[in-house]
Amino acid sequence: MNEHLIVRNVHRPSQETIDALAPLGAATVHEAIGRRGFLGPRIRPIQSGVRIAGSAITVSSHPGDNLMIHAAIEFCQPGDILVVSTTSASTNGMFGDLFASSLRSRGVRGVVIDAGVRDTQELREMNFPVWSQYVSCQGTVKASPGSVNVPIVLGEQRICPGDVICADDDGVVVVSRGEADRALEKSIARLAKEEVTRARLVAGELGVDFYGLRPKLAELGVRYVDSLGEVDESD
Amino acid sequence: MNEHLIVRNVHRPSQETIDALAPLGAATVHEAIGRRGFLGPRIRPIQSGVRIAGSAITVSSHPGDNLMIHAAIEFCQPGDILVVSTTSASTNGMFGDLFASSLRSRGVRGVVIDAGVRDTQELREMNFPVWSQYVSCQGTVKASPGSVNVPIVLGEQRICPGDVICADDDGVVVVSRGEADRALEKSIARLAKEEVTRARLVAGELGVDFYGLRPKLAELGVRYVDSLGEVDESD
Amino acid sequence: MNEHLIVRNVHRPSQETIDALAPLGAATVHEAIGRRGFLGPRIRPIQSGVRIAGSAITVSSHPGDNLMIHAAIEFCQPGDILVVSTTSASTNGMFGDLFASSLRSRGVRGVVIDAGVRDTQELREMNFPVWSQYVSCQGTVKASPGSVNVPIVLGEQRICPGDVICADDDGVVVVSRGEADRALEKSIARLAKEEVTRARLVAGELGVDFYGLRPKLAELGVRYVDSLGEVDESD
Amino acid sequence: MNEHLIVRNVHRPSQETIDALAPLGAATVHEAIGRRGFLGPRIRPIQSGVRIAGSAITVSSHPGDNLMIHAAIEFCQPGDILVVSTTSASTNGMFGDLFASSLRSRGVRGVVIDAGVRDTQELREMNFPVWSQYVSCQGTVKASPGSVNVPIVLGEQRICPGDVICADDDGVVVVSRGEADRALEKSIARLAKEEVTRARLVAGELGVDFYGLRPKLAELGVRYVDSLGEVDESD
């Protein structure tokens, strides 16, 4: 029941879909698929201004042990993003610039890890993007088994190999492989709609009006007053 | 007792006072008013090197719900800063670039929010400054009532509409409306005094001397020794 | 037993060793000395891209009180790094630009503090590097005794006066004074070895091969499969 | 602007109101006054099964310093609860059994403190209830000024001297002095209503029915299905 597996084959969405999702941004995609898939505010970028998408290669690892990251690399392809979770919380710097050199040579676009990263200055200099929970010098061992390309949970989200990872300064969002095409379609629609909204807002129109929120406020019993002084405290 | 109110009118300090406070910095103002008003280390800027001041428009919101932010916008004026607290902890990205577009069109200078913010890359690109507790893609609903321009508590500080908000890389400080003029006066005095102090420190004088701390150290029983070896362990 | 002491004399490693350690980076030094000495992921730089080393001047302080930092400054020399711990947790901004002016005039290279720092914008402008746990406007008093240049514990590491502090974007590592020369030697050896490794990785070789990890994976019972579908769930 | 004050006189609500609020419980009172006044989940009891109410004597203290608690005691009367906040975060054990002995001799009912408590075993043995954020051996100094019986903020709530504190296993709720009588009245009404609700629920009636939530669910677009299999994934 607790077998440790390395799965060789990953079904990936089309590269066109992934590449089209990349510039749309994590928040837009998250909204487009129904406010789902966000890995949470603890997973933060070590760089600023980078926006990528890629297909997930998943790793489930013992805390403070990078053996399974080594095992995962040979299954990475151009356009992939390596996603690493640990079986219990870890602050260790489980990923650094040597791993990045190896992944870059295989065309991998970035890393998401629910533990620590190190060599952050070098990683920024080589423009290899990472999203992690911690920055930490603390090294790891290569001693314990784990799995590659099995479904994992990271930041309260389930991630399967081949799912699309969208990451930028706002954090990381996962889109399941089967949803990728519709996510793209809906994201583009959402952006178009947002452009219209933005134009109206910039022109000075109020959201409370064009979203039609005034009846809602009234229905919820929110009362407009000129000043607190006019509120009868005995209400 | 639990009425939800939107208060239309806000008494603001003079714009001259606010504008004069802006470049002084949060730490200086905090010191000048007696080490009070700091919203705490959890409220952090999403940008670097921005220093602003403005009059507070306050929002009390249900967690994960931005209805009351929509309701607040029509009461914002040039020179204001929107300040949003939630009735219980929230990580949701309750503020983003559409709101910023709307606020900018009304001359609002920035936002302070005790929850999450998203579209951070876009917000930095449009130079709209935000101080928040989290960065999060996670969207919100528009479903629950709250209040606008009532006194709120954020980061263990009470903030009333019209109070002055001073924010920079060190965080956010609130100055009550009635204190604004004296805060400015005292901050300027403090800066002048600091310039003198700095000059003496740069010249190599020791703080322990010109602050007169040596008698204090002696009175507190702090003992100078050449090395730990000379300390009688049986003391 | 609870005497508060200020120790005047500090035995420092050779400046050549310290200067040679500086550019190697905290993670490399941490690895070279056996994955020890890291102050943990909570101690973070307020700047980006700075890499320094220096000899420790240690301060043990009451929370929210900077009296002992004042007392420590006269014992600082060019090439030192001031390291401040508190006897219980503190978020206060215990260090700011006036202290930095004073320390710079004495040739101090930076500060590590297990509490808060303020004036961060000014500190970055004057290129005075700080690693701290918090950024906070909150000022301090000068009321309680403490010690200077006694052994302290910060981030689960023991630091003695004269130990070498290596700090960069990855955090802070302490090397005991007696280990400094060997740490340098081993760090250089490690970097040389890493260069070889990097070249092979960039050339596409797999870590799982040249680290010889395949037998380990087999021994640990990790099984390679083409797809999850071929795994007999009744195993 | 930063004067430290000890205010001698406190206006308290009637003891009858306070005593009547005590057995109703923090959650009931919190609901009755409109879901306000809760000091948050970080303030926890050190004992189990105690439910009290009292009038607040407030203390604003420097972190790790109990001088102002000493100063506050002479203003405590039978039926009071001592409420202590610190000007920045503190884990120190600022309250212990000696203080409790002193407060008990004055009829004080308990303590709420946004820092640490110690002597917890002794406090439980003498049945003196405490709600705190931490348990900590760590002692304090008596070195820094603060205030007694001024408005304070604790757990994102404003507390004035004479406000009613209701505390039990669920945490601590503050009721402003002027609201105490209506809070009692509304709490009793709420309990009566809850009894009816409970009887219907115990009899097997569904909340979704007697709260009339089915139309709300329909309006929100929540759909009932027999199994996930019948959901068309292309929706």
Add this chain to the structure above:
Amino acid sequence: MNEHLIVRNVHRPSQETIDALAPLGAATVHEAIGRRGFLGPRIRPIQSGVRIAGSAITVSSHPGDNLMIHAAIEFCQPGDILVVSTTSASTNGMFGDLFASSLRSRGVRGVVIDAGVRDTQELREMNFPVWSQYVSCQGTVKASPGSVNVPIVLGEQRICPGDVICADDDGVVVVSRGEADRALEKSIARLAKEEVTRARLVAGELGVDFYGLRPKLAELGVRYVDSLGEVDESD
């Protein structure tokens, strides 16, 4: 893609299997299924000494909103455990004694919730067990849609309706429905083996011997010495 669903039918494991798993304890079951399924250290019991198992009814809820808990109750059956996750972090007291009255009348055995609980004294008095992340008075609204009996993620574990929940003082473990019988079998085998181990340990045998760890220690380079004094520091 973001449809909110209430699924009526749940496939449950046999009640015999569930009841047999209950007394075995969360840690034993967790070990037996390969150290998987633990909801993490943040989910804690509000009571002590209770050990239960049940089949999961799952709820996905907006933070601070209990509408979907109301909707879930009619699908609960005797032997179930209600499991509630929120779409973003929430400290609100989303569950209390009225819900417990309702669930008890339907034979539900307990609740697991990744938010707050209130009425904890009453819940303990009525022996209704709850595992939660927070204790909080803070009430909720009934305003936002969610889902019932869909797969959820809680504490980095995926939970499907009908999965077995095992909970005690050590926390909560989920066993997937299809694994329940083998989990029981393996847990019993593990307990039998542990009894033998315990007898040998109580008799004074060393784990390092009968687990055969001495060769492992040697292989890892761990060296036995009589005292630190004999270690050549130049090693």
Add this chain to the structure above:
Amino acid sequence: MNEHLIVRNVHRPSQETIDALAPLGAATVHEAIGRRGFLGPRIRPIQSGVRIAGSAITVSSHPGDNLMIHAAIEFCQPGDILVVSTTSASTNGMFGDLFASSLRSRGVRGVVIDAGVRDTQELREMNFPVWSQYVSCQGTVKASPGSVNVPIVLGEQRICPGDVICADDDGVVVVSRGEADRALEKSIARLAKEEVTRARLVAGELGVDFYGLRPKLAELGVRYVDSLGEVDESD
């Protein structure tokens, strides 16, 4: 430099001293030795009302790995307390009832661990006391080297083998071996003095008087007023 060592011999203080320290309580001993040695508020007991002292057997372990705990047991003697730190943060349940059975058979009095513990119900039933940071089902591996009976740091305190550990409901305090006799002497003196203080406090005397704090308050500028109304806001 990073050798992993198991040190066989430990110099312990006299059992009489240890046994005399046990009932005095962690807070008293902490005060008596100058407010030092507290392991911090994160290390909490899993039981209530237990007060012990013992000599430390120290373990430095890889996170999530209990190999070195196994290795440590043969060096434990009656009267010892096992103290376990990890080289980086770990939530894993690294200690449970099987270990406790083994330690009890050797006369060990309890365990302090900077990670998780499991089997807490069983441990309470067998009256084996544990202080830990987490409670967690999550099991460990036996794969990585570490050390036994070397100096460790736990909770910002340095602990050497043979140091005295004092633990109760207030947490854990370490007393260095060489200080044990004086710590006992000073603790007894402190308790005697506290008895006198308590008697005076119970009799109604004020701490502000017999500690002589009124001049201090005056010197610090704390001002007594009858009400806030008499404070001139222009001060």
